[in-house]
Amino acid sequence: MAEVNGKWKILIVDDEPIVHKVTKLVLKNLTFDGKNVEFISAYSAKEAKIVLKNTQDIALILLDVVMEEKDSGLQLVKFIREELNNSLMRIVIRTGHPGEAPEDKIILNYDINDYRDKTDVTSNKLFSTVISSLRSFRDMKTIITHNNGLNQIINSSSFIFGIHEREKFVESFCKDIVKLLNNFSFASSDELSVITVKPEEESYRIFYKYGVKFAHLNNGDVLDKSFEKYSEFDELYGKNMNIMDGKYFISLLSVKKEFNYIVYISSDRDFDDWSKNILELFFQNAKIAFENLSLNQEITETQRELILRLGEIIEHRSLETGFHVKRMAEFAYLLAKKYGLPEDSCDILRMASPMHDLGKVAIPDSILNKPEKLTDEEFEVMKTHTIIGYNVLKSSDRELLKKAAVIALEHHEKYDGTGYPEGKSGNDIHIFGRIAALADVFDALSNDRVYRKAWDLNDILQFIKDQSGKQFDPEIIEIFFSNLPDFLAIKEKYLD
Numbered sequence: 001m002a003e004v005n006g007k008w009k010i011l012i013v014d015d016e017p018i019v020h021k022v023t024k025l026v027l028k029n030l031t032f033d034g035k036n037v038e039f040i041s042a043y044s045a046k047e048a049k050i051v052l053k054n055t056q057d058i059a060l061i062l063l064d065v066v067m068e069e070k071d072s073g074l075q076l077v078k079f080i081r082e083e084l085n086n087s088l089m090r091i092v093i094r095t096g097h098p099g100e101a102p103e104d105k106i107i108l109n110y111d112i113n114d115y116r117d118k119t120d121v122t123s124n125k126l127f128s129t130v131i132s133s134l135r136s137f138r139d140m141k142t143i144i145t146h147n148n149g150l151n152q153i154i155n156s157s158s159f160i161f162g163i164h165e166r167e168k169f170v171e172s173f174c175k176d177i178v179k180l181l182n183n184f185s186f187a188s189s190d191e192l193s194v195i196t197v198k199p200e201e202e203s204y205r206i207f208y209k210y211g212v213k214f215a216h217l218n219n220g221d222v223l224d225k226s227f228e229k230y231s232e233f234d235e236l237y238g239k240n241m242n243i244m245d246g247k248y249f250i251s252l253l254s255v256k257k258e259f260n261y262i263v264y265i266s267s268d269r270d271f272d273d274w275s276k277n278i279l280e281l282f283f284q285n286a287k288i289a290f291e292n293l294s295l296n297q298e299i300t301e302t303q304r305e306l307i308l309r310l311g312e313i314i315e316h317r318s319l320e321t322g323f324h325v326k327r328m329a330e331f332a333y334l335l336a337k338k339y340g341l342p343e344d345s346c347d348i349l350r351m352a353s354p355m356h357d358l359g360k361v362a363i364p365d366s367i368l369n370k371p372e373k374l375t376d377e378e379f380e381v382m383k384t385h386t387i388i389g390y391n392v393l394k395s396s397d398r399e400l401l402k403k404a405a406v407i408a409l410e411h412h413e414k415y416d417g418t419g420y421p422e423g424k425s426g427n428d429i430h431i432f433g434r435i436a437a438l439a440d441v442f443d444a445l446s447n448d449r450v451y452r453k454a455w456d457l458n459d460i461l462q463f464i465k466d467q468s469g470k471q472f473d474p475e476i477i478e479i480f481f482s483n484l485p486d487f488l489a490i491k492e493k494y495l496d
Contacts, residue, residue, distance in 0.1 A: 331439035359389030
């Protein structure tokens with residue numbers, strides 16, 4: 001901002017001390033837009049450069065031309081505009097040597113805002129020149145600030161529309177509010193405080209906070225009724241509205257109570273009309289994005305539930321517990337996380353893995369539930385469940401079902417190439433297939449099947465270790481054993 005402590009900064013650059021003295025005397029009582037003036041003096045272009053490099057908030061420079069050199073002032077203009085890249089600062093040339101710096105030439109060739117002969121600068125003319133320059137600076141800064149604010153809303157909106165988790169969305173949104181308001185509306189961040197709460201049963205829990213006003217609070221704290229805006233939170237809860245009154249703004253991100261977050265913005269001074277409009281626009285975009293996110297998450301969660309239920313039905317048909325698909329999904333997710341796959345890939349794997357045995361719906365009960373060892377002919381029929389499941393799922397345009405098709409096809413492939421149905425080996429097997437293979441076998445051996453009893457844990461672990469580089473990817477085996485307590489915890493959580 002150009003004003004510091006309520007003052008506009010004006011830099012006087014002239015090698016004549018009397019010019020500084022007279023200028024300050026004439027303008028000492030000047031007030032513009034409710035703010036006084038602070039003067040900074042430099043007695044050479046070299047000294048002015050130092051001031052300009054260290055002071056980024058100068059509104060106006062009253063500049064002599066002839067100082068160390070005949071064109072020192074003009075070179076300083078170039079320095080300001082080209083090296084500092086400052087097009088906002090107003091530059092008024094004041095010269096006592098108009099012959100050295102003709103007005104028509106200077107105005108045409110240099111990016112200045114006014115030209116004055118020192119002998120022609122009376123008290124009234126100097127006052128008018130300074131007021132005109134400050135007004136121009138203020139208006140230009142307002143335009144730039146508003147443009148930056150709108151650009152930030154556009155950029156933030158584009159970003160938050162790409163976020164797929166509610167909590168990450170809300171956190172990012174809150175940070176953008178702080179950045180937005182500090183960038184265009186508040187000289188000091190100490191004047192701004194933001195607190196975001198998530199409604200719970202008859203209380204509000206702090207999700208995010210910013211600013212010295214709420215420094216005594218912590219994320220996760222529960223607010224009691226003594227909190228200053230508790231009653232406004234109650235008024236707002238579940239309503240599609242904003243509450244704004246001078247120094248504070250309260251809004252919520254969703255009218256659905258289960259997805260609700262309330263954002264409270266407080267300032268030590270009144271929000272101006274522009275701030276109010278920007279906040280309204282920002283929240284309007286955020287609410288649309290948040291509602292879309294919530295809807296997408298509901299759809300995703302519904303898909304997850306349907307796939308899980310279908311997987312359970314398949315397992316029940318083969319006289320196996322539905323907990324198998326739940327455990328396998330969690331095993332696969334954990335392996336994928338520890339392997340370093342992106343979060344969205346981990347989620348897809350967790351949702352898709354319950355479909356790994358979809359093709360078993362086409363396997364006759366006489367084979368599927370046979371208590372004895374299968375004959376070679378029966379085993380060949382059993383192996384077709386991988387291809388059947390793949391063919392059912394592969395034609396979908398949905399990423400989730402496409403990956404489910406891959407898992408269905410490849411979860412019986414072996415790292416050494418001796419698996420089925422295609423005899424793939426090594427990294428030719430999709431990472432989802434390699435992960436699902438271990439997750440499936442670990443859970444299958446840990447639980448009773450129609451044709452055998454569950455194995456002892458030590459025997460299972462020894463078998464998996466022995467199959468490193470044979471049936472299983474060695475890297476995934478290493479991850480499994482490095483995080484064994486976590487896998488055993490999942491196993492215990494979903495007991496048959």
